[in-house]
Amino acid sequence: MNEIMELTKIDYVSVFPAVLALLAGSKAILSLFEWLFHRLGLETKWMRQRREEHELLIQTSQNLTALQKQHVHDMEKSDRRDEEISADIKKLTRMFVDKEIDDMRWESNNFATKVSEGKPCNKDSFKHCIHIYEKYEQILAENGFENGEVEISMELINDAYVRKMKEGF
Numbered sequence: 001m002n003e004i005m006e007l008t009k010i011d012y013v014s015v016f017p018a019v020l021a022l023l024a025g026s027k028a029i030l031s032l033f034e035w036l037f038h039r040l041g042l043e044t045k046w047m048r049q050r051r052e053e054h055e056l057l058i059q060t061s062q063n064l065t066a067l068q069k070q071h072v073h074d075m076e077k078s079d080r081r082d083e084e085i086s087a088d089i090k091k092l093t094r095m096f097v098d099k100e101i102d103d104m105r106w107e108s109n110n111f112a113t114k115v116s117e118g119k120p121c122n123k124d125s126f127k128h129c130i131h132i133y134e135k136y137e138q139i140l141a142e143n144g145f146e147n148g149e150v151e152i153s154m155e156l157i158n159d160a161y162v163r164k165m166k167e168g169f
Contacts, residue, residue, distance in 0.1 A: 097143055104136040105150050112153030115160045126161045133157075 037044060043051070111129045115121055133154050140147050 097139060101136065101139060101145070104132050104139070108133055108136065108150045108157070109153050112156045115157055121160075121164075123164070126157065126164070129157055130154075130161070 034044075034047065037047065108129060111121070111125065133150065136150060137147060139145075
């Protein structure tokens, strides 16, 4: 019981600086040993582990830099490819529109020729041709083109349609 009484009489205010001094001293001794081992070319397990972690950190940093460069390169390549695809889509769209215009023009002119030759045409054929002409005009307007070739054919078709309507198909 006397031992316990002695522990209660310890001055803890003086123990705290002593513990700090002990920790600082042990750190200094460890640093001295580390310096000495380094000078002698020896390597402890702890030093080797620290060196390996440092090398791993440097290697990871280099790999990350390489990945960033590759990412930038891939993004530039992707952007160029997107531009090429966009240009190809525009080209295909232009080709499709040109083909549609040519087909509608040919169909209208062909029907006008058929009407002018006096070949028999039914009411549905006239309506179809007029509908095709409306779509033709819309496509021309959407693409900024002017109609110059089909107007005369449509005048002929409209005149024949009006005449047939008066006569009664």
